[in-house]
Amino acid sequence: MAKIRQSRLLAKKWLTLKLEQSMLFILTVGFLMLLSLGIFSLPASKDDSPPIDLTIHRRMDFERGNGLGKRGEQWIELLSWEPRAFLYHNFLSKEECEYLISLAKPHMARSSVIDNNTGGGKESRVRTSSGMFLKRGQDKIVRDIEKRIAEFTFIPIEHGEELQVLHYEVGQKYEPHFDYFIDEFNTKNGGQRMATMLMYLSDVEEGGETVFPNAKGNISAVPWWNELSECGKGGLAVKPKMGDAILFWSMRPDATLDPSSLHGACPVISGNKWAAPKWMRVREYRT
Numbered sequence: 001m002a003k004i005r006q007s008r009l010l011a012k013k014w015l016t017l018k019l020e021q022s023m024l025f026i027l028t029v030g031f032l033m034l035l036s037l038g039i040f041s042l043p044a045s046k047d048d049s050p051p052i053d054l055t056i057h058r059r060m061d062f063e064r065g066n067g068l069g070k071r072g073e074q075w076i077e078l079l080s081w082e083p084r085a086f087l088y089h090n091f092l093s094k095e096e097c098e099y100l101i102s103l104a105k106p107h108m109a110r111s112s113v114i115d116n117n118t119g120g121g122k123e124s125r126v127r128t129s130s131g132m133f134l135k136r137g138q139d140k141i142v143r144d145i146e147k148r149i150a151e152f153t154f155i156p157i158e159h160g161e162e163l164q165v166l167h168y169e170v171g172q173k174y175e176p177h178f179d180y181f182i183d184e185f186n187t188k189n190g191g192q193r194m195a196t197m198l199m200y201l202s203d204v205e206e207g208g209e210t211v212f213p214n215a216k217g218n219i220s221a222v223p224w225w226n227e228l229s230e231c232g233k234g235g236l237a238v239k240p241k242m243g244d245a246i247l248f249w250s251m252r253p254d255a256t257l258d259p260s261s262l263h264g265a266c267p268v269i270s271g272n273k274w275a276a277p278k279w280m281r282v283r284e285y286r287t
Ligand SMILES: *[C@@H]1O[C@H](CO)[C@@H](O)[C@H](O)[C@H]1NC(C)=O
Pocket: 113, 114, 115, 116, 124, 182
């Protein structure tokens, strides 16, 4: 009697064990299937984590609303391949634009151009705006903007010169010029200028366009053609709009200087123009 009970007990134990084993088997198969379907993934160790996905990063940056204020819908428009130029809609928020202006306003000085012989600055009738330089990374808001520029241009923050804030009043302008250097002095720190992100901090009622007189293509095909000043109609032109930015390259993809990057600031006819260029070098720029 006792023996029978013992063997029954054993049989029960054996059955439980078998049941547990099959459960474990089913769970393992299920887990492997989910894994192979990519429904979930094992946490990767720090060393073999995938490279940063910039699209995801950028989308997160947008969704988090990093930076001061709220930016409107952001999208990028191709302006031209010669020069390589792109229009970034709502790159800055209204609050960021106003903040940059408020930082610069008390310290504006007459803008200068580079003297080809000495590499130093000099006043010229070619450039009649006033401006000032902010320190790279000088505060949280400036750092946020510089980080955004780096992410959208794929050029590290360290390659950027100090952000400049420029003010053009009625009649003020910058005649067509290159951002790259012709002198030998200015390339010692950081090498040649590679690209420029020009941010518009204000709207301009009339005039004040950025114009590329050497641009290839049909310059009158832009949708805003009828709103351009005479000067603006002299090339591929962009009308300043608060928060928008243009990125243009002074170098072709093969790293040679691109003369089609010639550009100017048309005279302001009515209103006020505030803009902030960020020049980026081929190498790290020490500030
Ligand atoms: C510097 O040299 C370039 C090319 O020779 C010329 O176009 C430019 O006007 C010069 N700039 C000044 C300020 O003299």
